[in-house]
Amino acid sequence: MCTVVVLFRVVPGLPLVVAANRDESFDRETCGPCLLSEAPRLVGGRDLERGGTWMAVRPDGWFSGLTNLRPTSRPLPARRSRGEVVSGLAAAGSEDEARALLAALNPGDFNGFNVLFGDARSLTVAYLRPEEPSVRFEVVDSGVHVLPTAELDAPSYPKVARLREALSVVLLEPDGLAAVLSRLISDHAGDLPPGASASTFPPEVLRTLDAPCVHLPGYGTRSSTLLFVGEAGVVYYGFAEGPPCVTTFEDYTALLRGG
Secondary structure, X not given: OOEEEEEXXXXXXXXXXXXXXXXXXXXXXXXXXXXEEOXXXXXXXXXXXXXXXXXXXXXXXXXXXXXXXXXXXXXXXXXXXXXXXXXXXXXHOOHHHHHHHHHOOOHHHOOOEEEEEEXXXXXXXXXXXXXXXXXXXXXXXXXXXXXXXXXXXXXXXHXXXXXXHHHHHHOOOOOOHHXXXXXXXXXXXXXXXXXHHHOOOOHHHHHHHOOOOOEEOOEEEEEEEEEEEEOOEEEEEEEEOOOOXXXXXXXXXXXXXXX
């Protein structure tokens, strides 16, 4: 995924709310939510090229999801699958086990990425950078957050401030939350980030990449996820198998529960 919106312990009755867009090359083969594991029961989309996932969810509300980094050079295909880490974190099912799994990794084995993991009680983002010797962790505080292809709430991404401001207004009137979140992550508006003139991307591409919903030749928003978690577990798990601006969210909650 490349834009993840998180409402953590700010929506009454829903301590964890996630809205996420997955941006990817159009020629990379994937499938929508399926059963990734029986024990523990994990549901998520599958990357058919490498076998991993970009987001995995358990019935009790524990989940993990990644965002790649905006590349400054071509990713190295020989490095380990980042999607396998997401599956492993979801299977871990606890903060201690998840942190231990990540701490044992060598960041140099991977192309860089961020991974968010937790549930209604605690939430953490880990940063894996191949040039750094170890994984860095950041505990996510209660509030409205955006994880882009950079660190949590990165000030260098204009869409982070726009989305956080829009969501702060939504929290005053939370009715129709799914529809509002779908609309926000369907936005095609973007701005140039600071230092755009030094980027390897043309300005028009940078502006498009700053939009929550990305449409570029050969690359863009492939799918979207909405996840609502209560204190007892998942309340709603919705998936749009296409960009949310033109694709309806289907309810996959029953798949999580074994229905």
